Amino acid sequence: MEHTIELIQGFTDEKGVNHKSVTFGKRITAQDLMDLDNDPQAQNPTQYVDLIKRKMITAFGSLKMPVTLNALLSLDSIDRDDLTKASDKFLALSRGNRTSEFRNDHEVKLFFGFEIDGTFYDTVKFGNRITGKTEVEADALGNGIARSCFLIGRQISRISTGDGAASIDGVVDLQKFNSLDGEDMNLLRIGAEMWRISFRFRGKDVSGNGNGDGGISAGKGVRLDGKSNSKSADGTA
Numbered sequence: 001m002e003h004t005i006e007l008i009q010g011f012t013d014e015k016g017v018n019h020k021s022v023t024f025g026k027r028i029t030a031q032d033l034m035d036l037d038n039d040p041q042a043q044n045p046t047q048y049v050d051l052i053k054r055k056m057i058t059a060f061g062s063l064k065m066p067v068t069l070n071a072l073l074s075l076d077s078i079d080r081d082d083l084t085k086a087s088d089k090f091l092a093l094s095r096g097n098r099t100s101e102f103r104n105d106h107e108v109k110l111f112f113g114f115e116i117d118g119t120f121y122d123t124v125k126f127g128n129r130i131t132g133k134t135e136v137e138a139d140a141l142g143n144g145i146a147r148s149c150f151l152i153g154r155q156i157s158r159i160s161t162g163d164g165a166a167s168i169d170g171v172v173d174l175q176k177f178n179s180l181d182g183e184d185m186n187l188l189r190i191g192a193e194m195w196r197i198s199f200r201f202r203g204k205d206v207s208g209n210g211n212g213d214g215g216i217s218a219g220k221g222v223r224l225d226g227k228s229n230s231k232s233a234d235g236t237a
Contacts, residue, residue, distance in 0.1 A: 001025075002058070002089035010061070011071045019061025019071075022083065024090035026056050028154035030149055031196040037144030043071060053087055091183065100187055105198035108191035110184040112175055114159055119166055119179035121176030124188060126170065141174075149177040149185065152192045 010020035113122030160167035
């Protein structure tokens with residue numbers, strides 16, 4: 001699934017060629033976000049957002065891919081607004097009919113899920129508490145996405161397929177996050193934090209789904225810039 005738009009002004013290269021057609025065709029993975037944590041250019045917040053779009057863009061006129069960061073930063077603000085809308089539209093289209101859902105305070109239904117040996121495990125159950133010792137282990141990974149994924153993985157107690165036909169018990173190792181969809185990763189960040197503080201709101205309604213039917217909305221709470229509308233109490237997972 002791809003999504004193509006025509007920019008109003010576009011980017012003019014050094015040869016005077018104007019490029020206006022932009023196609024989004026690649027979904028971001030957790031590994032992509034981890035890579036950005038190690039990119040000096042991504043330390044600037046504006047450039048970080050553009051570098052995410054850069055990974056999603058598969059065609060920009062006749063420019064060589066991946067498109068340069070300079071080309072994106074050179075665009076008029078109106079074109080940049082349109083790119084943001086187009087990236088959001090691509091994410092929605094490429095989900096197809098998949099949905100996500102927070103089920104009480106310890107289970108999350110993901111859009112895509114973990115792919116392990118050709119099977120997608122899209123239902124995640126949290127059941128392990130983390131301690132200071134767990135956080136010390138995570139500190140070796142820095143303070144970015146890899147650390148968050150490590151802590152999330154340690155809180156998981158089971159992953160299973162949507163139909164329950166297959167499941168894997170135990171924590172999820174960091175390397176299994178590499179191919180995880182970026183939106184799924186952010187869903188897990190929210191779900192892990194809900195589990196971590198669950199003793200504080202026992203008895204309250206914390207369920208929700210990606211269709212905005214009440215509770216916590218996955219669709220509106222997830223962003224691909226590595227942040228969420230629900231901020232973690234400890235700034236991690």
